[in-house]
Amino acid sequence: MKTVYVCSDTVTGIFSGIYDAWKTGRGEADCAIALRGMLEQQLFCDYVEVEETEHKAIAVENLIKKHLGRQAYWDIYHAVLAADKDKGDAILGTMLAARTLPDSTRIMEHLSHPKVEKVFELSRTVGGEAHALKGFLRFQELKNGVLYAQITPKSQVLTCLAPHFANRLPLENWMIHDKSHDMFVVHEAKKKWILIWDDMLDRKGSLEVSEKEARYSRLWKDFCKTIAIESRTNRRCQLQHLPLRFRPNMVEFTN
Incomplete structure (x- = not known):
C-alpha cells in the first residue's frame, strides 16, 4: 500500500515529510x-x-547539499516556495530519482524525468517572480520612521527578497508584508532580518504613512502623469513590462 505523508505548506513541513x-x-x-x-x-x-x-x-537540507549539490538545493528550495499543491511530491520524486544515478549531483540535468522537470519549472517560476518584485516592490515611510512595503505574490518569496533588501538597506528599519500568505520579513537597522507570521506581530503602531511620505507620493504620481504622452500610450507594451497583478501595491497606481 502506498504511504502518503501529509504536511503543512512550509519549508519545515515539506522537508520533514521528505525526511x-x-x-x-x-x-x-x-x-x-x-x-x-x-x-x-x-x-x-x-x-x-x-x-x-x-x-x-x-x-534533509544537509542531505541535499551533500549529495545533490548546492545548485540542486537552490532549485529544490525555490520549488518548496512555489504555489503548487504537488510540489512536495515532485521534490520527493526528484530526490528518489537522484538516488539511482551514478552522479547524483547531475540530477537537475535529467529533465526527461517528469518530477525533475516539474521542480525545474517551479524553481524558475519562483525565481522569476522574486526577480520581478525586486523592481516592483515599493517602500513607504510610516509615521514611526519604519519603511513598510506590502506585496501579494503567488509564491512565498519573502526569503528570496529579504537578503536583497538587507544588503541595500542595512542601516534602515524596514518590513515587507506578504498579504497572500500572512507573513512578514522584519529588518532592524544593523541587524539580521527575521521571518514572522502575521499572528506573531504586535501591531501597536499604525501603518499610516508619514506626512513627508504622503507629499513625495503625490509628487511622484504627478511626475508620472506629467511625463506621459497620451497619444503614444501602448497598453500591450505596458502589460509586458508591468503585469496588472503587481500594480495594486505600487504608489504610481494607487488613488
Whole structure:
C-alpha cells in the first residue's frame, strides 16, 4: 500500500515529510507527499500525519547539499516556495530519482524525468517572480520612521527578497508584508532580518504613512502623469513590462 505523508505548506513541513519518506527506503511508487488542506484522497493509500521539526528539516537540507549539490538545493528550495499543491511530491520524486544515478549531483540535468522537470519549472517560476518584485516592490515611510512595503505574490518569496533588501538597506528599519500568505520579513537597522507570521506581530503602531511620505507620493504620481504622452500610450507594451497583478501595491497606481 502506498504511504502518503501529509504536511503543512512550509519549508519545515515539506522537508520533514521528505525526511520520513526517505528514512523508509521505499521507492517513488510506494510513497508520496501531500500538503495539508490541498489533499485529494485516493483509494488504497495510507495517509500519515508528519511530525514537523527543525531537526528533520536541517537533516534533509544537509542531505541535499551533500549529495545533490548546492545548485540542486537552490532549485529544490525555490520549488518548496512555489504555489503548487504537488510540489512536495515532485521534490520527493526528484530526490528518489537522484538516488539511482551514478552522479547524483547531475540530477537537475535529467529533465526527461517528469518530477525533475516539474521542480525545474517551479524553481524558475519562483525565481522569476522574486526577480520581478525586486523592481516592483515599493517602500513607504510610516509615521514611526519604519519603511513598510506590502506585496501579494503567488509564491512565498519573502526569503528570496529579504537578503536583497538587507544588503541595500542595512542601516534602515524596514518590513515587507506578504498579504497572500500572512507573513512578514522584519529588518532592524544593523541587524539580521527575521521571518514572522502575521499572528506573531504586535501591531501597536499604525501603518499610516508619514506626512513627508504622503507629499513625495503625490509628487511622484504627478511626475508620472506629467511625463506621459497620451497619444503614444501602448497598453500591450505596458502589460509586458508591468503585469496588472503587481500594480495594486505600487504608489504610481494607487488613488
